[in-house]
Amino acid sequence: MGIQIAVVLIVAMLVSGENKKALADSQPSTQDKTGDVVTSGYAKYGDYIESTFVENSKTESAQTLEFSQQVVKDIQIRFVNDKGKSVDDQGQPINGRTQRDFILGLLRLKPGQVFREDTLEADLQRLRRLESLNKVEVFKQEDASGVDIIYDIQERRYPALNFGGGNSEDIGLYGQVGYKDANISGLSDRLDTNIQISGKDVQFNGEFTSPYRPGEPNRLGYNIRAFRSRDLSSTFNEDVKLSNGDKVREGRFGGSVGLLRSFDDWDTGIALNYTRISLRDKDYNVTQVDSLGSPLSLSGTGIDDLFTVSFSVSRDQRDRRDNPTQGSILTLSTEQAIPIGLGNISSNRLRGDYIQYLPVTWIGHGRPTDNPEMIAFNLQIGSFIGDFTPADAFNIGGLDSVRGYGYGKVASGRSYGLASIEYRFPVFQSIGGVIFTDFASDFGSGKTVLGEPGELRDKPGSGFGYGLGVRANSPFGLIRGDFGISDQGEVRFEVTTGQRF
Numbered sequence: 001m002g003i004q005i006a007v008v009l010i011v012a013m014l015v016s017g018e019n020k021k022a023l024a025d026s027q028p029s030t031q032d033k034t035g036d037v038v039t040s041g042y043a044k045y046g047d048y049i050e051s052t053f054v055e056n057s058k059t060e061s062a063q064t065l066e067f068s069q070q071v072v073k074d075i076q077i078r079f080v081n082d083k084g085k086s087v088d089d090q091g092q093p094i095n096g097r098t099q100r101d102f103i104l105g106l107l108r109l110k111p112g113q114v115f116r117e118d119t120l121e122a123d124l125q126r127l128r129r130l131e132s133l134n135k136v137e138v139f140k141q142e143d144a145s146g147v148d149i150i151y152d153i154q155e156r157r158y159p160a161l162n163f164g165g166g167n168s169e170d171i172g173l174y175g176q177v178g179y180k181d182a183n184i185s186g187l188s189d190r191l192d193t194n195i196q197i198s199g200k201d202v203q204f205n206g207e208f209t210s211p212y213r214p215g216e217p218n219r220l221g222y223n224i225r226a227f228r229s230r231d232l233s234s235t236f237n238e239d240v241k242l243s244n245g246d247k248v249r250e251g252r253f254g255g256s257v258g259l260l261r262s263f264d265d266w267d268t269g270i271a272l273n274y275t276r277i278s279l280r281d282k283d284y285n286v287t288q289v290d291s292l293g294s295p296l297s298l299s300g301t302g303i304d305d306l307f308t309v310s311f312s313v314s315r316d317q318r319d320r321r322d323n324p325t326q327g328s329i330l331t332l333s334t335e336q337a338i339p340i341g342l343g344n345i346s347s348n349r350l351r352g353d354y355i356q357y358l359p360v361t362w363i364g365h366g367r368p369t370d371n372p373e374m375i376a377f378n379l380q381i382g383s384f385i386g387d388f389t390p391a392d393a394f395n396i397g398g399l400d401s402v403r404g405y406g407y408g409k410v411a412s413g414r415s416y417g418l419a420s421i422e423y424r425f426p427v428f429q430s431i432g433g434v435i436f437t438d439f440a441s442d443f444g445s446g447k448t449v450l451g452e453p454g455e456l457r458d459k460p461g462s463g464f465g466y467g468l469g470v471r472a473n474s475p476f477g478l479i480r481g482d483f484g485i486s487d488q489g490e491v492r493f494e495v496t497t498g499q500r501f
Contacts, residue, residue, distance in 0.1 A: 070115040073146040077103055080152045096155050098132060099186040103151070105215020106130075115147045124151075125327070128320035131190065132156055132183035158183050170232055170249060170282070174198035187213070200284065203229050212260045212267070221260030223271065228253045233279065234395045234408035236290060239457040243291045246281040250391055253278075254306075268313045273335075275306045277391050294451035297389060298343040304389040305341025310334070318357065323478060323499060325372040328356045337388070347386035354379045355501050363425055370473045371432025376422045378501040383415035383445075390450045394442065397463060399494045402438040403484030404465030406492070411461045412454035413442025420501065424471070434469035436482070436500070463487060471499070 078086045079096035087093055107123045109116065120138065127136045135154040140147055159181035167173050176196040184191060193206040205227040212221035229252045232238075236248035258271030279296040280286055286302040289295055297304045311334055318327035331353045339346040358375045382394055394416040398407030401418060418440040427433050441462035446454035454461065467484040481495045 070142065071146040072109060072111050072113050072115050072149060074111055074148045075104065075107065075109075076148065076150045078150060078152050080154050082154065084152070084154075086152065096153060097158075097183050097186045098153070098155060098188070102187050102213065102215065103127065103153070105213055109149070120149065125317075125319050127151070127153070129316060129318060130188055131321060132158065132188045156182065168198070171198040171200045171230070201230060205229070209260075212262045214262060223256070223258040223260060223269070226255040230280075230284075233391065234398075235391050235393050235412045235453050236279070236296060237406075237408055237457065240290050240292055240294075240453075242281055242287055243289075244281060248287070248290065248296065249280045249282065249284065251278045251280055251284070252276070256310075258310075265317070266313055266315050269311070271310045273306075273308045273310055275308075276303065276341075277306065277389055278303045279391065290451075292456060294453065294456060295390075296451070297391070298345060298387060298450060301342060304343035304345065304391070306343070306345055306389065306392075307338040307340045308335045309338065310336075323371070324357050325374060326357050326359045328354070330354050337386075343389060345388060347384050347388040349382065349384050349388070349392075351382040352380065369426040369432075370430050371424065371426045371471055373425045374423075376424060376501065378418070378420040380418040381416070387450070388414075390453055393449045393453065396440045396442060399482065399496055400500060402440050402463045402465045402486070403436065403467060403482050403494075403500075404438075404486030404490055404492055405463055405484075405488075406490075409459060410440055410463035411442035411446055411459050412449060412457075413461070414445035414448045415443050416445075417441055417443065422469075422500065427470075430473040432471040434471060434482070435467075436469060436484075437464070437466040439464045460488070 077100045079094045079098075080086050081088070081094055085094070106126055109119045109123055120140075124136060124138050127133060132155060133153055134156045137152045139150045139152070141150065142148075159179060162178045162180075163176070164178075165173070165175040174196055175198075176194060178192075178194040180190075180192045182188065182190045182192075188211060190209045190211075191207070194204065196203040205225075207223070207225040209223045210221055213219060230249060233248040233250040236250075238247050241247055252275055254273065254275035256271050256273040258269050260267070260269045262268070277297070278286055279302050287296060288300060288302045296302055299305075312331060313333075314329065314331040316327075316329045318324035318329055331351075333349075333351045335349045337345045337347050337349075355378045356376070360373055360375055363373065384392075390412070393412040393414065395408035395412050396402060396416055396418070397405035397410035401407075402410050418438070420436065420438045422434050422436045424432060424434050439462075442454070444461060446452065446459065446461050464487040465484050467482060469480060469482040472479045472481075477497050478499060479495065479497055480499065481493065482500070483491075483493045485491050
C-alpha cells in the first residue's frame with residue numbers, strides 16, 4: 001500500500017509541473033502578470049531569474065517559477081568627436097575611419113545572445129586596447145523585450161607625421177622624419193616608419209602589422225619589419241674604449257617576418273628574424289677587440305649574423321592600452337638561433353614579463369583623473385642557453401630598467417631578473433606623481449659572457465634605485481620625468497615619453 005501511495009505522489013508531481021528539471025528547461029516568458037503578484041529576483045552573470053508567487057483567495061495558494069533572460073536585441077556603433085558629440089555642426093552623423101564590421105567582429109556579445117555584464121565589460125576593454133581608438137564608452141537601453149547596446153567611439157588622429165633633429169655625440173648633426181598610422185583601411189592595420197639622416201649615415205626603422213581579426217578566424221595576422229641602426233654600445237660602454245681611443249659603436253641591420261594568431265584571450269606570434277651586428281669605431285670601421293684585447297663578437301671578426309625563430313604568447317587584461325588603471329599583461333617568449341652565417345650562433349633566449357595594475361584610493365578618493373591612483377609592479381626574467389654574441393647580453397640599468405643608474409651600468413649578463421614597484425597618484429587633472437623603486441640582478445652570470453664585458457668594466461652585477469617622478473599629459477602624449485638615486489650614490493634626472501611600464 002505504501003509503494004502505491006508513493007507512485008501516485010510522483011505521478012501527481014510530474015503532471016502538476018512542479019518537477020524542478022522541467023521548470024529549468026521551460027522557455028523564457030516576457031508576458032505581464034495579473035492578480036496579486038509579489039516578485040523577487042537576483043542577477044547572476046547578467047542573466048535575470050525571476051521568482052513569481054501568484055496568490056488566489058478562492059483556491060489554495062499555488063507557487064510557480066518562471067525564468068526570464070535579457071537578450072541582446074541590437075548593437076550600435078556611434079562615432080563621436082572630441083566633445084563627445086555624435087553629430088557635426090551641420091547636424092550630420094560623424095563618420096569614422098574604422099569599419100563597423102571590424103568592431104563588431106571583435107565583440108563576443110552578439111545580438112540574439114543572453115546579455116552578460118561580464119562579457120560586455122570584457123568587450124569594452126578589448127576595444128579600449130586598440131591603438132586606433134582614443135576613447136570608448138558603452139551604454140545600455142533596456143525594456144521588456146531585451147537590451148540594446150550602444151558604443152560611443154572616439155578615434156585617434158591618424159595618420160601622424162613628425163619631424164625632428166639635433167646634434168649627437170656619435171653622428172653629429174642629424175634630421176629625422178616619421179610617419180605613423182594605426183588604422184589603415186579602417187581595420188587597425190599599423191604602419192610605423194622613421195628615417196634619420198646625418199653626415200655619417202642613414203638609419204631607419206619601418207614596421208607594418210596587420211593583426212589577427214577574430215571576425216575572420218581563417219585569416220592569420222602578420223608583421224613585417226626592416227631596420228638599420230647605429231649607436232654607442234651599452235655592453236661595451238665608455239669605461240673601456242678601443243685601442244685607438246674611440247668609444248665602441250654598435251650597428252644593427254636586419255628584418256623579420258611573423259604570423260599572428262589569437263586563441264581566446266591569448267595572443268601568439270611566430271617569426272623568422274635576421275640581424276647583423278657589427279662593432280665599429282667612430283669612422284665606422286669594423287673592430288675585433290677592445291683596448292683590453294677582449295673580443296667584441298662571437299665570430300672574432302667584429303661581425304655576428306643572427307638568424308632566429310621566435311615564438312611569443314601574451315595575455316592582455318588591461319582596461320585600456322595607454323596609461324591603464326587596472327588589469328595585467330603577461331608575455332612569455334623564446335627565440336632559437338639557427339647556426340648560419342658569421343658566429344655560427346645556436347643559442348636560445350628565454351624571457352618573461354608580467355605587469356599588474358592595482359587601483360587604490362589612499363588620497364584620490366576615486367575621483368576621475370587623467371592620472372589615476374594605483375600601485376603598479378613589473379617583474380621580468382630572462383636567460384640565454386648556449387653561446388651568444390656579447391652585444392646581446394642583458395644590459396641592466398637606465399631609465400627603463402634601474403633608475404638612478406646609467407644605461408647598462410648595473411650589469412651585462414647571461415641572465416637577469418628585475419622587479420619594479422610604483423605608487424602613482426594624481427596631483428592635478430593632467431599632472432600625476434610617482435614614487436618608485438627598482439631592483440635588478442644578473443645572478444652572477446656576468447662572468448659567463450664572452451670577454452666578460454661587465455666584469456672588466458666593474459659593473460656591480462646587481463643594483464637598487466629609488467626616487468620620485470612626474471607625469472604630464474600633453475598633446476604629444478604622456479611626458480615622464482624621473483629623479484632617481486642609485487645605491488651607489490649616483491643621482492640622475494631623465495625625461496622621456498610614456499610610462500616606465
